[in-house]
Amino acid sequence: MRPRAVRKLDPRMPRSGQPGPDPGVQSAAMAIYLDHAATTPLRREALDAMLPFLTEDFGNASSAHGFGRRARAALDDAHQQLAARIGAEAREVVFTSGGTEALNLGLKGAAWAGKARGHRIVTSSVEHHAVGHTLRYLEKFGFEIVELPVDRYGRVDPDHVDKAITDKTILVSIMLANNEIGTIQPIAEIGRRVHAHRGVLFAVDAVQAAAHLELDVEALGVDLLALSAHKFEGPKGVGALYLRHGTHIVVQQQGGSQERHRRGGTENVAGAVGMATAYDLASAERPETGRRLRRLRERLQKAVLAVDGTELTGHPKERLPNHLSVIARDTDGNALTMSLDLEGIAASVGSACTTGSTEVSHVLTAMGYPEEEARGALRLSLGRTTTDADIDEAVLTVPRVVASMRTGQVAVAGDPLGQGALV
Numbered sequence: 227m228r229p230r231a232v233r234k235l236d237p238r239m240p241r242s243g244q245p246g247p248d249p250g251v252q253s254a255a256m257a258i259y260l261d262h263a264a265t266t267p268l269r270r271e272a273l274d275a276m277l278p279f280l281t282e283d284f285g286n287a288s289s290a291h292g293f294g295r296r297a298r299a300a301l302d303d304a305h306q307q308l309a310a311r312i313g314a315e316a317r318e319v320v321f322t323s324g325g326t327e328a329l330n331l332g333l334k335g336a337a338w339a340g341k342a343r344g345h346r347i348v349t350s351s352v353e354h355h356a357v358g359h360t361l362r363y364l365e366k367f368g369f370e371i372v373e374l375p376v377d378r379y380g381r382v383d384p385d386h387v388d389k390a391i392t393d394k395t396i397l398v399s400i401m402l403a404n405n406e407i408g409t410i411q412p413i414a415e416i417g418r419r420v421h422a423h424r425g426v427l428f429a430v431d432a433v434q435a436a437a438h439l440e441l442d443v444e445a446l447g448v449d450l451l452a453l454s455a456h457k458f459e460g461p462k463g464v465g466a467l468y469l470r471h472g473t474h475i476v477v478q479q480q481g482g483s484q485e486r487h488r489r490g491g492t493e494n495v496a497g498a499v500g501m502a503t504a505y506d507l508a509s510a511e512r513p514e515t516g517r518r519l520r521r522l523r524e525r526l527q528k529a530v531l532a533v534d535g536t537e538l539t540g541h542p543k544e545r546l547p548n549h550l551s552v553i554a555r556d557t558d559g560n561a562l563t564m565s566l567d568l569e570g571i572a573a574s575v576g577s578a579c580t581t582g583s584t585e586v587s588h589v590l591t592a593m594g595y596p597e598e599e600a601r602g603a604l605r606l607s608l609g610r611t612t613t614d615a616d617i618d619e620a621v622l623t624v625p626r627v628v629a630s631m632r633t634g635q636v637a638v639a640g641d642p643l644g645q646g647a648l649v
């Protein structure tokens with residue numbers, strides 16, 4: 227038998243239980259991480275808040291004894307803490323296994339609950355697959371899905387939403403900020419239009435927006451709202467659905483009576499605590515972090531757009547402060563991200579890549595980009611842990627790599643990264 231390789235520990239990472247640097251801080255040998263739209267590192271405070279519930283306070287929140295009661299109290303607090311930050315009540319928050327599950331629960335649950343009243347659901351043509359594919363699935367059961375067009379910047383026109391709603395419409399689902407292009411939708415205005423029609427529910431995918439935009443369910447006028455912890459330095463595999471009190475959904479996961487009978491299954495107490503902690507901190511720090519990231523993003527944007535044949539995608543102003551997305555004509559986004567990876571910069575493409583075949587981004591095509599141009603998409607997304615030094619380096623490297631790809635000086639074959647669908 228071959229001896230097992232001994233994994234070298236990063237000397238900057240603390241051993242368990244010992245104080246140490248933020249786990250989000252990258253070691254010097256690591257690449258510069260500019261893919262925060264895909265996921266973010268777990269922040270130290272969230273990990274610290276979670277650890278007791280992964281160790282000594284491991285109880286099942288449904289148990290009556292002391293272990294269970296401690297877990298229940300922590301879970302109740304997590305509901306309270308998260309709800310308070312989005313202007314909701316604790317009972318309106320359902321913890322799930324992530325954004326995808328929150329959207330499945332909300333959209334399928336609301337669709338089935340409203341079936342007797344109507345079968346029409348209105349959405350946009352630039353939603354994440356967690357919404358798009360869920361609604362396509364509902365189509366098989368007789369629901370009519372109306373996909374609204376977007377403008378050149380990926381924005382939905384509130385008038386189009388208004389006009390698409392008929393007396394058979396039960397639900398409208400529009401994302402707050404787009405994961406590929408960073409464009410922010412006029413959600414509060416759309417919410418007003420939706421609620422001018424009695425009985426129509428408004429669902430919002432706020433997964434990509436949550437780290438960077440203040441969320442107030444009243445101001446936004448939403449009935450359902452999906453969040454995912456790993457986009458704001460919380461743990462992966464945890465999310466939440468805000469469900470306005472009185473909104474009826476058909477439960478999608480049968481089992482126990484957890485989460486007020488809305489999601490069966492033993493609760494992920496540590497995950498919920500980590501999510502609530504991370505969101506609390508992200509909300510408190512948002513104005514300052516946003517200003518800093520916007521400044522860094524603008525520096526990088528200026529440097530990248532100085533390269534011939536590049537164009538910003540998404541809205542120039544109404545976009546997430548951390549988000550830069552471009553098209554570099556006559557390049558291939560996959561090859562570009564691979565070249566950047568070799569140069570120590572972690573970025574991603576604007577098109578989804580499925581096994582063997584490259585699919586062009588449905589977002590960019592909906593915005594009117596021809597397929598050949600959409601193939602040259604590149605996304606660089608910053609996060610709280612991005613430093614000035616990271617951007618100093620990126621400002622030198624990214625334009626050089628993009629320019630050399632455009633002139634054909636770098637040829638990368640295949641897809642060694644084996645990238646999956648764009649997240």
Ligand SMILES: Cc1ncc(COP(=O)(O)O)c(C=O)c1O
Pocket residue numbers: 263264323324325326327354356401403404405431433434453454455464465648649
């Ligand atoms: C806009 C948007 N919605 C939904 C999701 C799905 O969230 P999760 O990864 O928690 O399932 C993502 C993840 O990338 C996203 O960007």
